[in-house]
Amino acid sequence: MTAGSDSVLELLPMVYAAPNDALSRAEEVLGTDPSPLHASIAHQVIGIWQRDFGDLRIALTHLRRARDLAARADSAEREAEVLGTLGVALVHAGRTRQGLAAFERGVARGVGHTRARVLYLRAYVWWVLGHHPEALEDVRRAIAVLRQADDVIWTARALTLRATVHLALGAVERADADFTAAERLWETTGQEHDKADAVESRGLAKFRAGDIPAALRLLDEAEERYGKLGTPTFMLDIRRCEVLMAAGLAPEALAEADAAIGVLDGIGGQSTRKAELLLTAARAARLADDPNTAVARAATAVRLFAAQRRTWWETHARLVLTEARFTAGRSSGRLVAEAAAVAERLASFGSPSAPEASLLAGRIALALGWTEDAERHLAVAARSRRSGPPLARITGWAAQALRHRAAGSARGVLEACRRGLDVLDDHRMTLGASELRARATAQGAELAALAQQAALTAGAPRRLLVWSERWRATVLSAPPTRPPADPALLSDMTAFREIAARADAARMDGHPVLALEREQRRLEKEIRARTLHLRGDAAGDSRRFEPGPLLARLAETDGRLVELAVLDGRVHVLLCGEGRVRRFEAGTLAEAVREAEHVQAALRRLAHPGAESRLPIVEAAGRHLEQLLLGEAARHLGSGPVVVVPPGALHRVTWALLPSLRERVLSVSPSAGSWLRARETEPPREGRPVLVRGPGLATGGAEVPELSRHYGGSTVLEHDEACVPRVLEALDGAPLAHIAAHGTFRADSPLFSSLRMADGPLIVHDFERLARSPYRIILSSCDTARLASVGADELLGLVTALLPLGTAGVVASSAPVNDEAVVPLMLSLHKGLTAGLSLAEALRDARAALPGDALHQATGWAFAAFGSA
Template identity: 30%
Template structure:
């Protein structure tokens, strides 16, 4: 029995069969035989032999006395639940509970309540699931049932996941995993990892979920848990679908479907088929409308409709609704709009306790139906409601990583809204298009930041990580490989990330600005704005000059994105001390060509050269990391870059209310001109606090930044493209991470990062920016000046002294940057 409880069904089956052999004939020991048959039935079912398990239960029921009848019923109910026969299982478990309360053992009653809780959870009845699980937890605590208690904690986490509270779900999963680890329940732990991956998918962390699942699938393969392995493969297909890898999504869902078919589990087979339908629909929609794609869409429609009926018959009503919605979308895209009954699936009420993905899909489907009916405004209203649902979901996260990654869940809503706004005529409705772009871009910046609680354990983890990172950097500079240190750093990095994911959000969100509000501020400031967007692979610019709003078509986006990548590569090569001078000249010439092309593509046809007002740029995709000051058309023109117009206005408000704390000047290690640069800058800040040498630690810098009017850092840095919030500045005791900037009580008013490329960012779906500079803006810093490409060490002292002389004289950061005698890859982000 212990082996079965700990997720080792093969061992349990062998031991139960051996025990039965010892007590043959079983009629001499009916009670013991019945219990052994129950254990053997459970183990066989877990190995994928459900029919064998049910047959063994028939034999057990004949031998069992009344005291064991409840146990037989609950076990049969469990097997049917595992097979996906929800309604049949519910009747058996309902019948078992009163019998077990009267005659059964507390452990069996606890497991029955646990299983019935899982059944309610599967059917989407969260309130009933919680009630059974809490009753089970009480029994488990009273009778020392540690394994059952761990499973209750995990399933309560699944309830949190079903209602969208992902931080609470992740906390529960972590607690449960620790409890199961103490019990040595490796097989159960592997199955629990699948639910953890589901939670990560609910936050848009598709790659993190895929890593978790790949590990879990390996463990499940070793423990021969076929049913759980099929479930893991199905969730792995969801991860592939979320990341846009439709080939992998079909591959994993096909594996799961074949496995569930062999195991005789029709409900799970149907769920795997539903995932394949989702991938096929996404593929057909990606291809556009043609005769061939129309036939594919109609085929998808028929499959989805059949699946909806099958899932409903199996008691999986929520999943049946999803199938109905997919059928509606496919039929509408094929130009065969439904009427009557099929349309009713889209117009069922959107319930707050529905899974988020189902709610967003319903909103999207309704919008498409409204558009088909010629009701564009009603369609946009549905899409806005969907994005509002997503923003409410985002507000539950205290982690900046999750706040930004969740945007991927609303990518289809954003694209549909932009396309619909455009269909209302870009010439007559540029304001509508601008306002929609603000509705769907950089929404994580609207969430009010959370100050994480002081946690001694987290502080210890971070201190160890910092020390090991310092050791690893020293080894890299010396040309030594340190695989053990590197592996430990990766382990600590993952632990720090996971702890961040469990933080609760405030639920508070700033509003979205309209074009009228932006125009008023542009007039007041004497600025103009260009907001870029991509629609159907073409780049467009929305121009706001303080009075009018207009749209300019800039052509295909792909050549522009490629030119940005080449420009950054050329700038990095030109700044690399190891590159020979003749190759530096080649890289500089190439960079000038790319900058000229980008200037013609992005600026020349958008703004008159005679207009030298400050320019606010709201970029999209790759343009977020473009060094705008290097474009010939913008030489000497003050430029500020903001992730959205809303962020720009918020940053300007922060600039006017910024505190006047003492300036902080930091010289990091191993940067040749760092001390000279800080000395030159310090002349302009007699009240400034200087950190250098051993005093320039991460803790001292973070403390000095809190509330400072100006922060200037001359230190090496690294932009981490894999784990962006681990982008870092290297200090005396190791790196200061972007992740740690969330700890600032009062963000500094203005920050200058003068070395390396920490101005770069990863741009996620919805133009969500994540990186060191973006983390400062999230924390509330009004303006950040940083480079988006490598900078030659010798450039710092002279250029930065000139820059700060202008800042000290009251010149704005964007204008101070524009006044430098030579163009640089530095960019002013935020308020300007």
């Protein structure tokens, strides 16, 4: 065999080592009048490239030509190999019958080593089609021969495939063993695309084992490797979307899946991948509370899978379609039968999704009042509560809770909910990023709601309080994992600040900012990805909330704590104080949210001079809000301090505007438990107050020079010294910090909410790098208390980033404020602190000291004290 022959034969392994180089060289071979054998190889290489990374129609043309040339070359081995490659392409094109027929001919034509490779390819196709037993049998036969032939590359591929099939069947340990063996083999080769695929597969295994941070890290690494090779990554897109959904990031998963579908359509890519992406998009839309989109995507996926004869996949798509229809408000006996049939088929496939389908059938039956049918289906779903990954066990406990509710056993409901939430607690604490911890709680929302409803039905306010606390603001029970001293992360954050500062300056000068915004978004994505990779390293607060310690603390000051719970759309007021917990019913959540938004709009107008005529409207709205949120409880608040614990949906309420709270010592807390923890936080024994003045304020932060004279020996950072590294250094462990800087709330990405410093934005991610945030912190600018409601009942933003890190109390604004009117409020506030008052006490007195005009009154109402200090 000549050197030229060797060069052509090297093209096939090269297509997964350096795909684009292999494509170019194959095209060069075809331009040299090659022999039928060499031309067959070149066409096969081009066909593989187009099949996996390009246009499937072009792929089929080249692979059929490769098959015909192999026959002309009178090489049965060559023909068998091409038939295997063609069979994969035909199946991906949705021509399943033709593809399987090509495999039959390929297996018959091949012998020994070649036949083993064709068997591997057929095993891959069986996996694509969802025929897992057949896939395992073919890959078993292939591995035995490939190992005997000492074919490292194809053995590693076969092990990776077998591991992937094991994962589809829920056999995580078997999959992990095969992935580990395959990885050892890949390290001895130069197959860069296969190596990237191995990293991607390990990410999938970590996900199936419940390790979301590791899964995201590995999938991002795989994406980087694919990027260097310049190849599309549709399978990676699907897997990443699965992980994002499990992490509570369903809207992102939907956007990524739809974007991948657009790219795939643009290049004429694989029909099989399109169906899988549609199924992924349907799942994401359902989890993102968009049932109509879920129905549309799932219905299209069902049609494609059926046409491709992919029963396993079609059945999974039918599960999503049935669930989306139920979520959209449809309930019927036919829907119960569809869900039950799907559950039966999934169980026959050995799919881990079978319990989910049984739970769905039980839910629909309960909605129709078919208790016997519901019990049968829920009993099947409940079996998964004892073993398997966390989300499967949570599904089982949800089914068990519904069984007990149907049977009228409140105790059984509460026990099932407790066990299910314990599973989710353990899973949540493996996540290092506060965003993931917060969003993961959505998985427990139904369990928490079932428990609250059981407590309400039992007429036990104390128990309702316990369950209201059980899944409220849990992200604050432990600080997020501190980002490591990662040079790449620190470099990205420095670059992000520089770009953001340049973009702000360009906007102010009226210059184009599109390129700067694009780079800022890229850096945000990098920073966020690195933080999502962090694994939890701290246990949550192991103490379960009990009303006794709370009531004892309140008794010390004759105080009251008002916790608002929302059940079936109505606000229930849990009034804690005088040694007891009482329940009052108030208005609807929807009406309260609307009224709170109207107040926000009115306060925005009052932040500018000349809007005095709107003050009576705002005050009237405050009275209406009090009826909606407190009802009769407003008459039982006593004369002492009040702590308000609202649900996430009501975090923007201006509580100081409510008549019964207006002249009180008032503080707000994300949960009763976090308020108790703040009360127990010890102030630092030493340290100096820190005063920071950022750029661009209308008054220039006029209160800061006054406060620097008020606090002798304070650390003052202004002008160029008010840069992020210097500010963070001063804030760490400070007894008191006052930051006068523009605040920006990012509803799209709350952990990029920021305070503007001299060198760019100080973001939430920066605060999370502190060993201990200031004991007390005052943020004197607009919107610094705005938060994003995520997960079950979690809040993300500047304030909630500080509370788990050692801050006992924060004063911040939940609405736009007038910079000039803020100055006297802040000076009065600090005067009260110097006199030994708490933040809430000092803020009450500072409001009372303001002039009585609309501008100053609105400014006072906009600020709230959070925590307890």
